[in-house]
Amino acid sequence: MSLDTERPEEFSLFDPRRRVDPYPAYAALHAVGGPEARLRRTAFGPWLSPSHGVCAQVLRDPAFGRAEQPDDGRTRSFLALNPPDHTRLRRLAAKAFTPRLVEALRPRIERLADELLDRALREPEFDLVREFAHPLPVIVISELLGVPAEDRDRFAAWSQALARGIDPEFLLPPETLAVLDAARAEFDGYFRELAARRRAEPAADLLSALVAVCDEGESLSEAELTATCTLLLIAGHETTVNLIANGVLALLRHPAELAWFRAHPEAAPQVVEELLRFDPPVQLTMRTALRDAEVEGRTVAAGEQVLLLLGAANRDPAVFAEPDRLDLRRSAEAERHLAFGLGIHFCLGASLARLEGQIALAAFARRVAAPRLGDAGPVHRENLILRGPAVLPVRHG
Template sequence: MDTTSTNTAVAEPDSAIQTALAQLLGPEGRPDPYTPARVLREAGRVHQTPLGFPVLTRYEDCAAVLSTTAWSHSEEAGMMHPTVSPENAPEELPTSFLWMEPPDHTRLRNLVTKGFTPRMVTRLRPRIEELTEQLVDKAVAAGEFDLIEYIAYPLPLIIACELIGVPREAYGQVHQWAQDLARGFDHDYTLPPEALTARSAASRGFMGYFRELLNERRRDPKDDLLSVLSQVEDRGDVLSEQELLATCITTFVAGHETTANLIGTGMLQLMRNQDQIAALRARPELTAYAPDELLRLEPSVQVTTRAATQPITVAGHDFAKGDGVVVLINSANRDPEVFTDPERVDVARYSDPKNPAKRHLGFSLGIHYCLGAPLALLEMEILLDALIRKTRGIEVLTDTPPYKPNVVIRGLESLPTRITPA
């Protein structure tokens, strides 16, 4: 695929823009990718990146790309992971329909949706509430704790494992594989060799493990997603074993790693803005709307890519068929042309049905809108409700919590926290 643009007007001689791009795409920018994103957004709608294709910074341009099939997600493997050969991609980068386009995307997503219905998510609410109560009670008893270790990872990890059908004794292993895969979504040329090795081992480990579980479910079906999907295949539909395994991996990583990041960064935003915690206490119904605002401010997926399926112009830039583009979600979600006072946390921003805020891009748009969005929002809503009920104070204990080095899927490594019981 040709990843260079025919439009040379986006070449960047400006040192401030070059510095912002380096900060945004490098691990040193993890504590604050939003300042360099703002520099880029204010400097223009589109800029050339060191990766060889332009980056879009404004909401309307990013939304236009994400919402139409004139732009394909199927080229991301080639754009972001050039060290992986196409023949090895199914084993090395098992992303299921995430990197597909119609008709394959439509076929596979429709099959997966049969096992991931809104009814199934609704059925999970009592279990999420039960688990959340346990985790919050443990944190309250500790008083001071790491919110990532105590809550942010265990909650979505356990729910994802129970949903898919992963037994408890494997939780630690699949958690590590998920972290290694999430790190591996960054561009290959920005990853150290050990991260590439870990991604490969995680992919193959996941494939082998879920293959064993699939064989077990065929012999003895359970009430879990893996059994449902295996039955879809067994009914003669076109979900192959390779697609089934990749779907389980994608569902697990997306339902676990990104939700953990939402919880961690979202709670950090709230603890840094105590007036918003007070707003939740005063109006508990806002816990249903706050998760969207927290994800707007701190999208778990910061960056994505697309490739033009036809000649097209976006942001005044001409793209030929096959040209790649970087969609800067973290910039689009803070575009002042779309969101009033976009740097401010406002847990009521999405609560007015008569004047709703624009949909953020944290779950993407169009046919690639996140299938697990309702589950992620539900977990965060239930957690906020429990914290508001069970505490009268919650505060962060450091000004500089450490972030993982990930660029694409961004999250905290730890979050020292103090809770005062209600």
Template sequence: MTELLGSRSLLFTDNPYHARLRGLVNRAFTAQTVAALRPLVAGVVGDLVRAADPAAGFDVIADVAAPLPVRVLCEWMALPPALHDRVGPWTHAIWGLLDPGMMTAADFDRVHEVVEQFVEALREVLVERRARPGPDLISRLLAARTADGDALSDEELVSVCVMCFVGGLETTTSLIGNGVLALLRHPEQAAHLRRDPRQAAAAVRETLRYDPPLQSTKRLVTADTVIGGAAITAGDQLLLCLGAANRDPAVFARPDEFDLTRSGAGHLRFGHGIHRCLGAVLANIQAEIAFEHLFGHLPELALIDEEVRWQEDTSHVRGLARLPVRSRA
């Protein structure tokens, strides 16, 4: 099944298969459907912050940013409660496949075992959901049909669900953590957000430009071309440095400054073309509501320690391992 995640995944397939798969999945991931998750996200954020102890101090990553996307996806998929504490560790293990150069043989064995467990659990959910469909994401994916009756196979649907977690947990967690850190280190920008919570959307956009969670990605060249005077041949692999592109002084004035008033145009936030991030809207919503709550409801939120610790087990994602803060509320 590990190999199947690649052959049936939106991340790793091209047209015409990708277009078919994306067309079916898009029927469940409509903008209206995702926007309707705002109350769910707000409720989860509120629960997580209330469970923390702002006055004594809490870890933005462990207490808010990491559990938020797990709980939102589990609730949207209506997964059994027994799975809620398991999908996070499973996903973190599978994420390693996107950075195989940092994995050992034992890591690969562990990931294979994890994938089998995850897939088997989801297959059981499919059986239950076919018998009792609801408004959840899995039911919507099961019901997705083209005009000629094409539908997702069970293998494709399971792969989509697994990749929702793989693509949406680490990146959303890092987006929230990187944004909170940037705002705390730029108090004048945090003040804009506190005065006007509508600035949360701008804070998300600027975080994605200034300190994006996905720093690089690979692409396979499909036709001979020339980039910057260098000849690129069809079949070559390119490493695209999104973090550098988002600081390009030819595109952005004062590229190294964090500025919520900056125009949102030109950012390579969620990729481009057919592989643009499927969960972009949901990631935006989660980060917006997290920023609104943390800076709107916790006065004088501040870093406990200026020495922050970054993740060291990935070369593609830039994210914090921990972010201790406190507030007088």
């Protein structure tokens, strides 16, 4: 990657300090104005777009998809596949995420949120990530998949390694790549073993359902089964935690908005949409042109990559009035955010993530009296794509 001092706003996107606050760099991209603010070719190769319109168009356009993968014998999850394999595998997993099944989890999630807060609130200051934002979604997805409670702790490190591994490879040091390969192998071995146990003794969980499909015949191989379980576990571990933690952090920094939410707990759904817009857990995604494609009157040639800055699209002044302002009353406008992507890869877990976010943030607002940021402040993770705090000290009372 060659540094281009003429276009500093591009490179500051990848500056580690931007993990704490990437938004000034996004604002600089929008401020350039004209066609460059919608789609530009970066000095380091790929195209880049901070524009809501362009991101939405590329995500929906079948001319764009996942880059062809090297044939290294690895089975990719459907997040990384194009149709028809993507369609076949997503359809199987989608059976577990229908609105009815997700809504049925509500009482369990509410009880969990209360139990976790009961414990956390015994101390005058607690780490919101460790005590609340992390365990809540991890327990929910583990129970849904059928991962035994005693195994959960084993995943934390593997899951974090895979979450870091989603970042563009040029940002990852070699030692991270080695840890990543090891984590993949651990997950694969773990799910193979667990699948064998469920084969012998089925339970009422998603893993048992997938094992049954696998055994029926041609629609799911054993390697695809472990790749699907790993994807769901990582997606459940590493994203909703950021929705809850980024959300709490934004509320603590905007006390008037928090006070409004406290007075209007029924507004939890719209509050979550605005928080997803304001500080989304997934900051960017990538697509590759599968054939020559027209975007903004320019040709993106087959094989070329486009970086879609979802976090910047959510602050596009062409779509959102005063985009840098947190406004929990934004309602319908906020729902246009791209936090869950769009098109065929639109987040499969969106309804579950929304439900978890609504319950967790409403419980926080209702139960934590006079909350404020602890003196140590948030410490952000190194991840560029899955961005959020690793530690978030909260004081109360």
